[in-house]
Amino acid sequence: MATRTRRPERRQEPLSRERIVSAAVELLDTVGESGLTFRALAERLATGPGAIYWHVSGKTELLAAATDAVVATTVTEDETDATPWNAIRALALGVFDAIEAHPWVGTQLTQAPPQSPMLHIFERIGRQVQALQVPEAAQFTAASALMSYILGVAGQNAANTRTLQPGTDRTEFLDAVATAWEELDPDQYAFTRSVAGRLRKHDDRAEFLAGIDLILTGISARQQPTA
């Protein structure tokens, strides 16, 4: 009985919600949405699939928690000296960049009920809308429109990344789309063909911001009508 077999070194810390969620994020980032499996996750945590259920109610909650974790690190403090316009741009860009780094977050945000992570962003957009002196009756519409736009771009970006072969890069992909557009029927797709070239020198971030600016212009114009 002298030589008791030592425990495998692997089993360092006990399981915890925190460890599970961070392992899930890792899995999602490296193997993609389809790679997050209770079996794969259990293996990575050196345990059985059932163990995870003691800390997390199921896959839905796990995905929500992973999304929360990523969005939380992205949403930093407000720069108090920024103008409302720039604060909103910074907020929107934060979400945009988080999704570019973790495409599965885009899928998740557009599908999850508007609760949890996006509510915090809605609040901060709303405060800046107030700072823009938007009349109270129009504040909700303004903040909602900005949110919907951000989520729309988020979803499309995530979809694009999902379509993308892991090998090919962004510009190659845009080039392929542009070529496909240029080969469309000239009668049915006159407009699409006319803007196809623009795709080739396309900057996702800049385009996203231009859309934000468009909405902000609309919000401001409402207060001081042109005509």
Next chain:
Amino acid sequence: MATRTRRPERRQEPLSRERIVSAAVELLDTVGESGLTFRALAERLATGPGAIYWHVSGKTELLAAATDAVVATTVTEDETDATPWNAIRALALGVFDAIEAHPWVGTQLTQAPPQSPMLHIFERIGRQVQALQVPEAAQFTAASALMSYILGVAGQNAANTRTLQPGTDRTEFLDAVATAWEELDPDQYAFTRSVAGRLRKHDDRAEFLAGIDLILTGISARQQPTA
């Protein structure tokens, strides 16, 4: 040998891509996204699951085809006498209504690559943007922003419907959300609390259109700067 058993009457028409897709739409509408199963679909078509694969390459294609089928019926002809603003509103409302009638279409549109059904809508929005006299360099941004906004609302609507218990209705749901918002921490969620009441007398369609108008205002304001 006189009494040969007759074939069951069920087996009317032969299988076809068309019949498969329309059965899939029916299943999605009645039982929801999780109800669309190759086994369930096969049973409804009085055949085995394998038969479907002869007409359709897999589930991804099946979902895309089902989405195409629904969107195609929604996109009617342009009313040629409408102003560009109204034409864009009508276009956007068409997508909005299709998703309200078939929530799974919202999920699908926001996740599918921007190809197929939305490309047609993009084209038609683009033509109206041209009709608005938007300078060529700004047309792509304008049409893209409108599309992203529409897809964003589509996704949120689909997510809300998915969250909704099949029993409860829309106003009950909004009331519950409003109550939840009003119970948030006043320091952290001052803005969200201040707009919660507005949710109670909230009209999804009107709010959606208000967002479209905001973007259109932004697009127009760019041409005749206020200052």
Next chain:
DNA sequence: ACCTGAACACCGTTCAAGT
């Protein structure tokens, strides 16, 4: 209280075999 891992019910997809 927390972990283990076999077992259950259910997927999408394939494929040899039929007509």
Next chain:
DNA sequence: ACCTGAACACCGTTCAAGT
């Protein structure tokens, strides 16, 4: 050419049994 349905590989989730 088109259909059949058993079989395969793989899920999420449960649960009796362990510590």
